[in-house]
Amino acid sequence: MISRPQSRFLELDALTALQGMRFSARHRIEGSYSGRHVSRQKGGSGEFADYREYTPGEDLRRLDWRVMARTGRAYVKLFEDETNLVCTLAIDCSNSMKFSGFNRQQTGSKIEYAQYFTTALSHIISYGRDLVGLAVTGDRLQEYLPPGSTSEHVARLHEMIQNICVGGQTNLEGSLEQLFQRVVGRGVLLLISDFLCDQLDRVFAALRLFRHRGWDVVVLHLVHPDEEQLPNGTAFRFEGLEGEGLIDCSPGEIEQLYRRRLNEHLATVRTLSLSASCDYQLVSTATPYLRTLSGFLVERTG
Amino acid sequence: MSVLHIWAIFAGIAALGLPLAIHFFTRPKPVRLPLSTIRFVQQAVQQRRARHRLRDWVILMLRTLAIALLALTFSRPLFDGRAASVVDDSVDHHRIVLVDVSQSMAEIDHGVVAMDRAKVVAARELAGFNKHANLILAGAQPKAVFDTPSRNLKALREALASARPQPERINVDAALELASQMLSRSDEEAKLELVIVSDFQRTNWASAKFETLPENCEIRLESVAPEADSANFGIVDVRFGDRATVGGLSQLEIEIRNFSSEPRKISCAVELDDAAFVVDSFCPARDRTVVSHPIEIRTAGWKIGSVQILDHQDALREDDHFAFALETVANDEIKLVTRTRSVSEHNSDYFIERAISPFADERVVGEPTISRLLPNRLDPQSVGNSQLLIFDQPGKLENEQIELMASLLRRGRNILYFASELIDANNLKLLYQAVGSDLQAPVEFVPGTESSVRRNLKIATVQQSRRPFSVFGETVEASLSSLQFSGGLESRPLAGAIEEEVLARLSDGSALVFISRAGAGNLCVFNADLNRSNFVQHPTFVPVLNELVDVMLQSSGRRQPAYCGEPITRLLPTDIDQTDGLTIQPDDVGGSFRRSGQGVVWSASSPGGPGVAEIRQSDALVYAATIQIPPEESDLRYLDGEILTDRLAGQRKVDFHRVQQPHATLDHGWVWCAVIVVMLMIGEVVCLNFFRV
Numbered sequence A: 001m002i003s004r005p006q007s008r009f010l011e012l013d014a015l016t017a018l019q020g021m022r023f024s025a026r027h028r029i030e031g032s033y034s035g036r037h038v039s040r041q042k043g044g045s046g047e048f049a050d051y052r053e054y055t056p057g058e059d060l061r062r063l064d065w066r067v068m069a070r071t072g073r074a075y076v077k078l079f080e081d082e083t084n085l086v087c088t089l090a091i092d093c094s095n096s097m098k099f100s101g102f103n104r105q106q107t108g109s110k111i112e113y114a115q116y117f118t119t120a121l122s123h124i125i126s127y128g129r130d131l132v133g134l135a136v137t138g139d140r141l142q143e144y145l146p147p148g149s150t151s152e153h154v155a156r157l158h159e160m161i162q163n164i165c166v167g168g169q170t171n172l173e174g175s176l177e178q179l180f181q182r183v184v185g186r187g188v189l190l191l192i193s194d195f196l197c198d199q200l201d202r203v204f205a206a207l208r209l210f211r212h213r214g215w216d217v218v219v220l221h222l223v224h225p226d227e228e229q230l231p232n233g234t235a236f237r238f239e240g241l242e243g244e245g246l247i248d249c250s251p252g253e254i255e256q257l258y259r260r261r262l263n264e265h266l267a268t269v270r271t272l273s274l275s276a277s278c279d280y281q282l283v284s285t286a287t288p289y290l291r292t293l294s295g296f297l298v299e300r301t302g
Numbered sequence B: 001m002s003v004l005h006i007w008a009i010f011a012g013i014a015a016l017g018l019p020l021a022i023h024f025f026t027r028p029k030p031v032r033l034p035l036s037t038i039r040f041v042q043q044a045v046q047q048r049r050a051r052h053r054l055r056d057w058v059i060l061m062l063r064t065l066a067i068a069l070l071a072l073t074f075s076r077p078l079f080d081g082r083a084a085s086v087v088d089d090s091v092d093h094h095r096i097v098l099v100d101v102s103q104s105m106a107e108i109d110h111g112v113v114a115m116d117r118a119k120v121v122a123a124r125e126l127a128g129f130n131k132h133a134n135l136i137l138a139g140a141q142p143k144a145v146f147d148t149p150s151r152n153l154k155a156l157r158e159a160l161a162s163a164r165p166q167p168e169r170i171n172v173d174a175a176l177e178l179a180s181q182m183l184s185r186s187d188e189e190a191k192l193e194l195v196i197v198s199d200f201q202r203t204n205w206a207s208a209k210f211e212t213l214p215e216n217c218e219i220r221l222e223s224v225a226p227e228a229d230s231a232n233f234g235i236v237d238v239r240f241g242d243r244a245t246v247g248g249l250s251q252l253e254i255e256i257r258n259f260s261s262e263p264r265k266i267s268c269a270v271e272l273d274d275a276a277f278v279v280d281s282f283c284p285a286r287d288r289t290v291v292s293h294p295i296e297i298r299t300a301g302w303k304i305g306s307v308q309i310l311d312h313q314d315a316l317r318e319d320d321h322f323a324f325a326l327e328t329v330a331n332d333e334i335k336l337v338t339r340t341r342s343v344s345e346h347n348s349d350y351f352i353e354r355a356i357s358p359f360a361d362e363r364v365v366g367e368p369t370i371s372r373l374l375p376n377r378l379d380p381q382s383v384g385n386s387q388l389l390i391f392d393q394p395g396k397l398e399n400e401q402i403e404l405m406a407s408l409l410r411r412g413r414n415i416l417y418f419a420s421e422l423i424d425a426n427n428l429k430l431l432y433q434a435v436g437s438d439l440q441a442p443v444e445f446v447p448g449t450e451s452s453v454r455r456n457l458k459i460a461t462v463q464q465s466r467r468p469f470s471v472f473g474e475t476v477e478a479s480l481s482s483l484q485f486s487g488g489l490e491s492r493p494l495a496g497a498i499e500e501e502v503l504a505r506l507s508d509g510s511a512l513v514f515i516s517r518a519g520a521g522n523l524c525v526f527n528a529d530l531n532r533s534n535f536v537q538h539p540t541f542v543p544v545l546n547e548l549v550d551v552m553l554q555s556s557g558r559r560q561p562a563y564c565g566e567p568i569t570r571l572l573p574t575d576i577d578q579t580d581g582l583t584i585q586p587d588d589v590g591g592s593f594r595r596s597g598q599g600v601v602w603s604a605s606s607p608g609g610p611g612v613a614e615i616r617q618s619d620a621l622v623y624a625a626t627i628q629i630p631p632e633e634s635d636l637r638y639l640d641g642e643i644l645t646d647r648l649a650g651q652r653k654v655d656f657h658r659v660q661q662p663h664a665t666l667d668h669g670w671v672w673c674a675v676i677v678v679m680l681m682i683g684e685v686v687c688l689n690f691f692r693v
Helices: A012-018 A065-071 A110-127 A151-162 A172-182 A200-212 A251-275 A289-300 B006-026 B038-074 B114-126 B153-161 B172-184 B348-356 B399-410 B422-438 B469-480 B541-556 B641-648 B669-690
Strands: A047-053 A075-080 A086-092 A131-137 A141-148 A188-193 A216-223 A236-240 A246-249 A279-284 B031-035 B093-100 B132-138 B191-198 B217-223 B233-240 B249-258 B264-272 B275-283 B287-296 B301-309 B321-328 B333-337 B369-373 B388-392 B414-418 B443-446 B459-462 B490-493 B502-506 B511-518 B521-526 B568-571 B582-585 B592-596 B599-604 B611-617 B620-628 B654-658
Touching: A012 A110, A012 A289, A065 A075, A086 A110, A086 A141, A086 A172, A110 A131, A110 A151, A110 A188, A110 A216, A110 A289, A131 A151, A131 A172, A141 A151, A141 A172, A172 A188, A172 A200, A188 A200, A200 A216, A200 A251, A216 A251, A236 B038, A246 A251, A246 B038, A251 A279, A251 B038, B006 B038, B038 B669, B093 B114, B093 B153, B093 B172, B114 B132, B114 B153, B114 B191, B132 B153, B132 B172, B172 B191, B217 B641, B233 B264, B233 B301, B233 B321, B249 B264, B249 B275, B249 B321, B264 B287, B275 B287, B301 B611, B301 B620, B321 B611, B321 B620, B333 B348, B348 B369, B348 B388, B348 B541, B388 B541, B399 B414, B399 B422, B399 B511, B399 B521, B414 B422, B414 B541, B422 B443, B422 B521, B459 B469, B469 B541, B511 B541, B521 B541, B568 B620, B582 B599, B641 B654
Parallel strands: A086 A131, A086 A188, A188 A216, A216 A279, A236 B031, B093 B132, B093 B191, B191 B217, B217 B654, B333 B369, B333 B388, B388 B414, B414 B521
Antiparallel strands: A047 A075, A131 A141, A236 A246, B233 B249, B249 B287, B264 B275, B264 B301, B301 B321, B443 B490, B459 B502, B502 B511, B511 B521, B568 B599, B582 B611, B592 B599, B611 B620
């Protein structure tokens, strides 16, 4: 058993208050083991849920003989079993995620926020004996760790989160398609990204793949406060983080137009999320990640 | 359209680039920042650019137009309504533009200098003209830019731009002659044109002759004179009213001419050596006034001073200041040249000597001293600094002595010659020849014949208002009636004689006395044998003789005026016999020194000025000359176009045009330009509000 140093993004003291909270999916989920989450499968144990007409080939032991004697027609019983949560955390590590605002200390970037958040969330999930996996996306699926629940698995997951290197352009749709081909079964996909890419509709088309397979998709849209408000001054030369080039401008002259464009983008992501039946939450990195996490868990506590 | 101030156009061109230069050099250096949402910034900039491109172009156009019109406003455009002349390309065309650069062209009318108007007109004649042209700047000595008409219009425009009014008068004849020579050398098939741009001042142009120009030459006169004659005052002369001698009070006279139609009170500030004072005078309209002020003469030599009219704004400022140089002497020295060796109470020389210097043994300050000189001792050393030589019975004078007398006359000395003997006729004849054209004597003397014995002749006519006879006032006839003259010479008038110079005639028609200018000096001839006349015993002898002496001595302090731009030649005083160490100040006066048989001569072909030319030898001031503006340049009266086209043009067809004045209706262009500039600025504000900036 390999002993791994604790991740610097794991603040156990701060997470003590949240360990009593459980992350649960809003929709029915599929899990390997019997846990507290509501399973999509209606198996032989658990509470009786409903009848369904028998189809040839099904297991005859599930046939309800009493209903058949009574009605002369064949029906099977459906039960609601409780199973484990399988959650995959997808983190966007494209260059745009390293934006940390206009201060010179280069702290408080979006990727750091995502690292703190996903480290804390994965700890909460594993604490509830649920399974958590990791996908690092960028211009491609850079890293994938299938869901697991052992402490060693979680430690490795934390280490992967800590070692994330941002780089490349945002290619979420390609990354998600690659992830979709690797995952099995159903679960919860939590995608944390700034969604600064050109083909948003393709991104959400990839997310619909997960939804069609029965996955729950939660979209966390990260925004830095300095993205919402351009700096004060007369002359700036802005440099794109993903090779968009340079542009000189005076922020005061374009402030209104810029904010309109940004708000349109935020609205577009929200609309596409909801139309794809994904849970959507806009997160500002100005909000402490623990507050965001607690609010997130409160909404989804089972 | 033409402009008065072309510099404003160039300033406007610079001004158009100035905002760009300021923007370029003062724009803040952009701060480089990384931004993840740069795509939205790019979209915003593009959207703004598309929206505001029209606004920016409109604003740029309005501002550029405003600056251009502002430059045009300052350049004072002139719209004289004349269409540009059409040049036929198939025919060679030679155009001479003659611009008057005399002092009167510095006249200011409604804030505009006549020379500026002339430059605009001349520039219009050269602009767009692609044939042969030349420019003559006409002053005292007209000068052409090129020897022949040229296509190098750029050089002509540059010469025109640098032209300034000169403190000279225009030599119209020389200017027309120069233009005529250039046009005459042109091809026969070429179209010839002469454009004269001037104020056509009456004093200069009244005798212009256009007949010297080629017959096929078109003549156009462009007048830049104001519509009405301008009011002007000018100082035309400063002098001592009497002979300025050490120890006495002399009257400094300042002659001012009022060329306006209204009388004015004038104050003048005078500086002379250490003295400075202000004199006031009242100048009648269109008249001259002589203001005098007593000056105590403490030392002999050259005095440099200046006069400035105070607090007066007239049309020509340059003639309000006059720098002058005047000479003062210790005592007037008179030489009595006579062959009489001993002093005899019965001889005329005795009476002459006593009449001039009654106290022979005493030297009275301010009174002239007289000493005798034998004719055979007459030479430059014995003459010394004597201002007056009196010849009485000198006998036959040798050629050397005649030449010396002529030289002395040219240098400003005076000669009073008592013609009593037959030999005096020959002496005077030789003297006339020696002086040459510098002397315009009214009469010549000829020995009488045996049949025409001159005896007991009475004075027939006398000029009562002139010295020496004006001293008698209204009693002149009674005073002179008993005079009888005998001896002397017969006289006959000379061609071109000025009768007024003969101050008195005898009953036989011969001249008794005349005074004529001879070079810088004066020659006075008294035609009588004093020993045989009753003049020396007559009460009028002393006053008449002293008046004559006084007139001669006074005029010896005067010099021929020297004018800016005109050649000057001066014989330096006799005590200057070497050219070594001689310098001229200031430098723009120029000139050179040479030795001649008559002494050291200073000559300058075109002295600068106005001011005082100082000639120094080893830093000591030995001679000074006043270089002044010709007084006629102060008379700002102009010829009518009709006089130029009808009377002066003769048989030639001359086209006269008066340039519109700045205050005329056609020159409200600058006002409209200023109005449009204001409207453009308002338009810019409206445009900015419309685009909500």
